[in-house]
Amino acid sequence: MYSKDGEDYFIVDAHVALWDARPENQLNVHGKQFIDCFYDYHRNLGPESEHWSYEEFLYYGGERLMKDLFTDGHVDHAIFQPARLGAFYRNGFGQTEESFALAQRHPDKLTYNHCWDPRFEQSGLDQLRRDAERFHLKGVKLYTAEWQGDSRGYKLDDPWTYRYLETCQELGIKNVHIHKGPTIRPLDRDAFDVADVDRAATDFPELNFVVEHCGLPRLEDFCWIATQEPNVHAGLAVAMPFIHTRPRYFAQIIGELLYWLDEDRIQFSSDYALWTPRWLVERFVDFQIPADMTEYPPLTVAQKKKILGLNAAAMYGIDVPTRCAVTEPAVV
Amino acid sequence: MAAEALEQLERAARRALLGVFDPELDEPITDLGFVRSIQASNDGRLTVHLRLPTSFCSPNFAYLMASDAKDALTALPGAEEVTVLLDDHHDSDMINRGLAADAGYRGTFGEEAESDLEELRVTFRRKAHTAAMERALTSLLRERPELDEGRLHDVVLGDLPDAPATRALLRRRTALGLGTAPADPVLVDEHGHRYPPGETPLRLRLARAVRISIDGNAHFCRGLLRTRYPESAADQSPRAWEPARATSPKENVS
Numbered sequence: 001m002y003s004k005d006g007e008d009y010f011i012v013d014a015h016v017a018l019w020d021a022r023p024e025n026q027l028n029v030h031g032k033q034f035i036d037c038f039y040d041y042h043r044n045l046g047p048e049s050e051h052w053s054y055e056e057f058l059y060y061g062g063e064r065l066m067k068d069l070f071t072d073g074h075v076d077h078a079i080f081q082p083a084r085l086g087a088f089y090r091n092g093f094g095q096t097e098e099s100f101a102l103a104q105r106h107p108d109k110l111t112y113n114h115c116w117d118p119r120f121e122q123s124g125l126d127q128l129r130r131d132a133e134r135f136h137l138k139g140v141k142l143y144t145a146e147w148q149g150d151s152r153g154y155k156l157d158d159p160w161t162y163r164y165l166e167t168c169q170e171l172g173i174k175n176v177h178i179h180k181g182p183t184i185r186p187l188d189r190d191a192f193d194v195a196d197v198d199r200a201a202t203d204f205p206e207l208n209f210v211v212e213h214c215g216l217p218r219l220e221d222f223c224w225i226a227t228q229e230p231n232v233h234a235g236l237a238v239a240m241p242f243i244h245t246r247p248r249y250f251a252q253i254i255g256e257l258l259y260w261l262d263e264d265r266i267q268f269s270s271d272y273a274l275w276t277p278r279w280l281v282e283r284f285v286d287f288q289i290p291a292d293m294t295e296y297p298p299l300t301v302a303q304k305k306k307i308l309g310l311n312a313a314a315m316y317g318i319d320v321p322t323r324c325a326v327t328e329p330a331v332v
Numbered sequence: 333m334a335a336e337a338l339e340q341l342e343r344a345a346r347r348a349l350l351g352v353f354d355p356e357l358d359e360p361i362t363d364l365g366f367v368r369s370i371q372a373s374n375d376g377r378l379t380v381h382l383r384l385p386t387s388f389c390s391p392n393f394a395y396l397m398a399s400d401a402k403d404a405l406t407a408l409p410g411a412e413e414v415t416v417l418l419d420d421h422h423d424s425d426m427i428n429r430g431l432a433a434d435a436g437y438r439g440t441f442g443e444e445a446e447s448d449l450e451e452l453r454v455t456f457r458r459k460a461h462t463a464a465m466e467r468a469l470t471s472l473l474r475e476r477p478e479l480d481e482g483r484l485h486d487v488v489l490g491d492l493p494d495a496p497a498t499r500a501l502l503r504r505r506t507a508l509g510l511g512t513a514p515a516d517p518v519l520v521d522e523h524g525h526r527y528p529p530g531e532t533p534l535r536l537r538l539a540r541a542v543r544i545s546i547d548g549n550a551h552f553c554r555g556l557l558r559t560r561y562p563e564s565a566a567d568q569s570p571r572a573w574e575p576a577r578a579t580s581p582k583e584n585v586s
Binding site: 249 | 356385386387388389390391392395420422441443444445446447448449451452455456459537538540541542544545547548549551552555556558559560
């Protein structure tokens, strides 16, 4: 909960991770390259006062996560969105057991989403059924550029992906978070393209598709499909910290999202531990579209409340105290 | 080769690389700071190292830039043997092997390559044109507040001021094979056709989303490169069409 100027904001951090990128968990040089890339994101986009040491960034553990999110970070509820990265890390990048144990200890504060990979075909599908039961899954996180054997990615409209999505629909796993990456066969075309999300969203109207970092680096492709598909949502992972480094660019992203989608389909996230939520929440509540950008209307308090928590709370069925609600309901 | 000749070859190499673009960001790899070093040796061998903002930049774009660089350098008189090396990328070994053997795209990526990267190039040439069109039209709207957005349908190239944004648009039109005559309409699709007049606000809006995406990526990539290689800051040049405010130090934290 964050309160300012007489307004109470219920905060849902819709994309957090508990990862282990320490050298002993790295399988190969790509494990190091991956976390180094994350660390550069962290240092490049976050304010210097919030920078972590490299050691801290490699692994921070559950206690620190609880402190950064809930004690210091104003967050009421957070959702784990783990990336497996089995080709880079021995025990995976996102730590399933540790995250799930934490979520079991704090069910009011944490939701555990799991990941699947359609290239495991039938055995993965069987595993998904077991995982859904064990983790009580409401959502899944898909990293489409995950490497596996000779394959370096898959698409949302591949036949096996469709079987997994059918199973999600059957099991009531309604929320599909998609993280696009650059290595999908064939390499001939733009791998960041979100056209496959468009097809899947059309064919699975009961599922919600949350496109992380709102389609960046292809904001325009994302906005276009989101206008056509009412079940496509924007996750603000990675887009949020631009509020610090490039506030005018951040204004344009938010302005475009509000124009092409609407205020009910945009979700805040810190992408923890890439960044911590405290400063992001505080800056966003204070944020306003610059006056000279007349192409965008000013942000309202109700819009900020929805983006910071009410939208994700509605999607995940999280109870919101009455004083944090807005007069018109945020419906999914 | 004398020292002076070596320097001359290195300078010529840098000039040649000015014509090699990051297709996604629509800027020369030299301005972006992607050229790490250029070295000519006595026997006319030219060695160029390239660097990118992350190890995980798209391998297809990485390959395009590196192979375009090799083509541009190989065409230089006096360059007897050209080696282009992409540093610190997850596909560095594969790409550098492919470049050394002149294996081409399919020879480099094997199974992962289907036909060629022409469609990818065209996609981004079109995006670059769309963004340049939006920049030119939006600055026209700012200069002439009396001009209604809906009237942009009728604006022709001759109506645009002689400014960097206009010249950038003309270059992008040429790259796509579109006309550059003063009477040619500005707000057009990738084939140079006008949109129906009723669609003007929507088309401008879509073009703006394309421009914001490219601008955002350009700044993000430049910033990440500086974080990854602090010495690259000195090699980066500002974007030609950008107002000074957008590159103020406050907005350029690295």
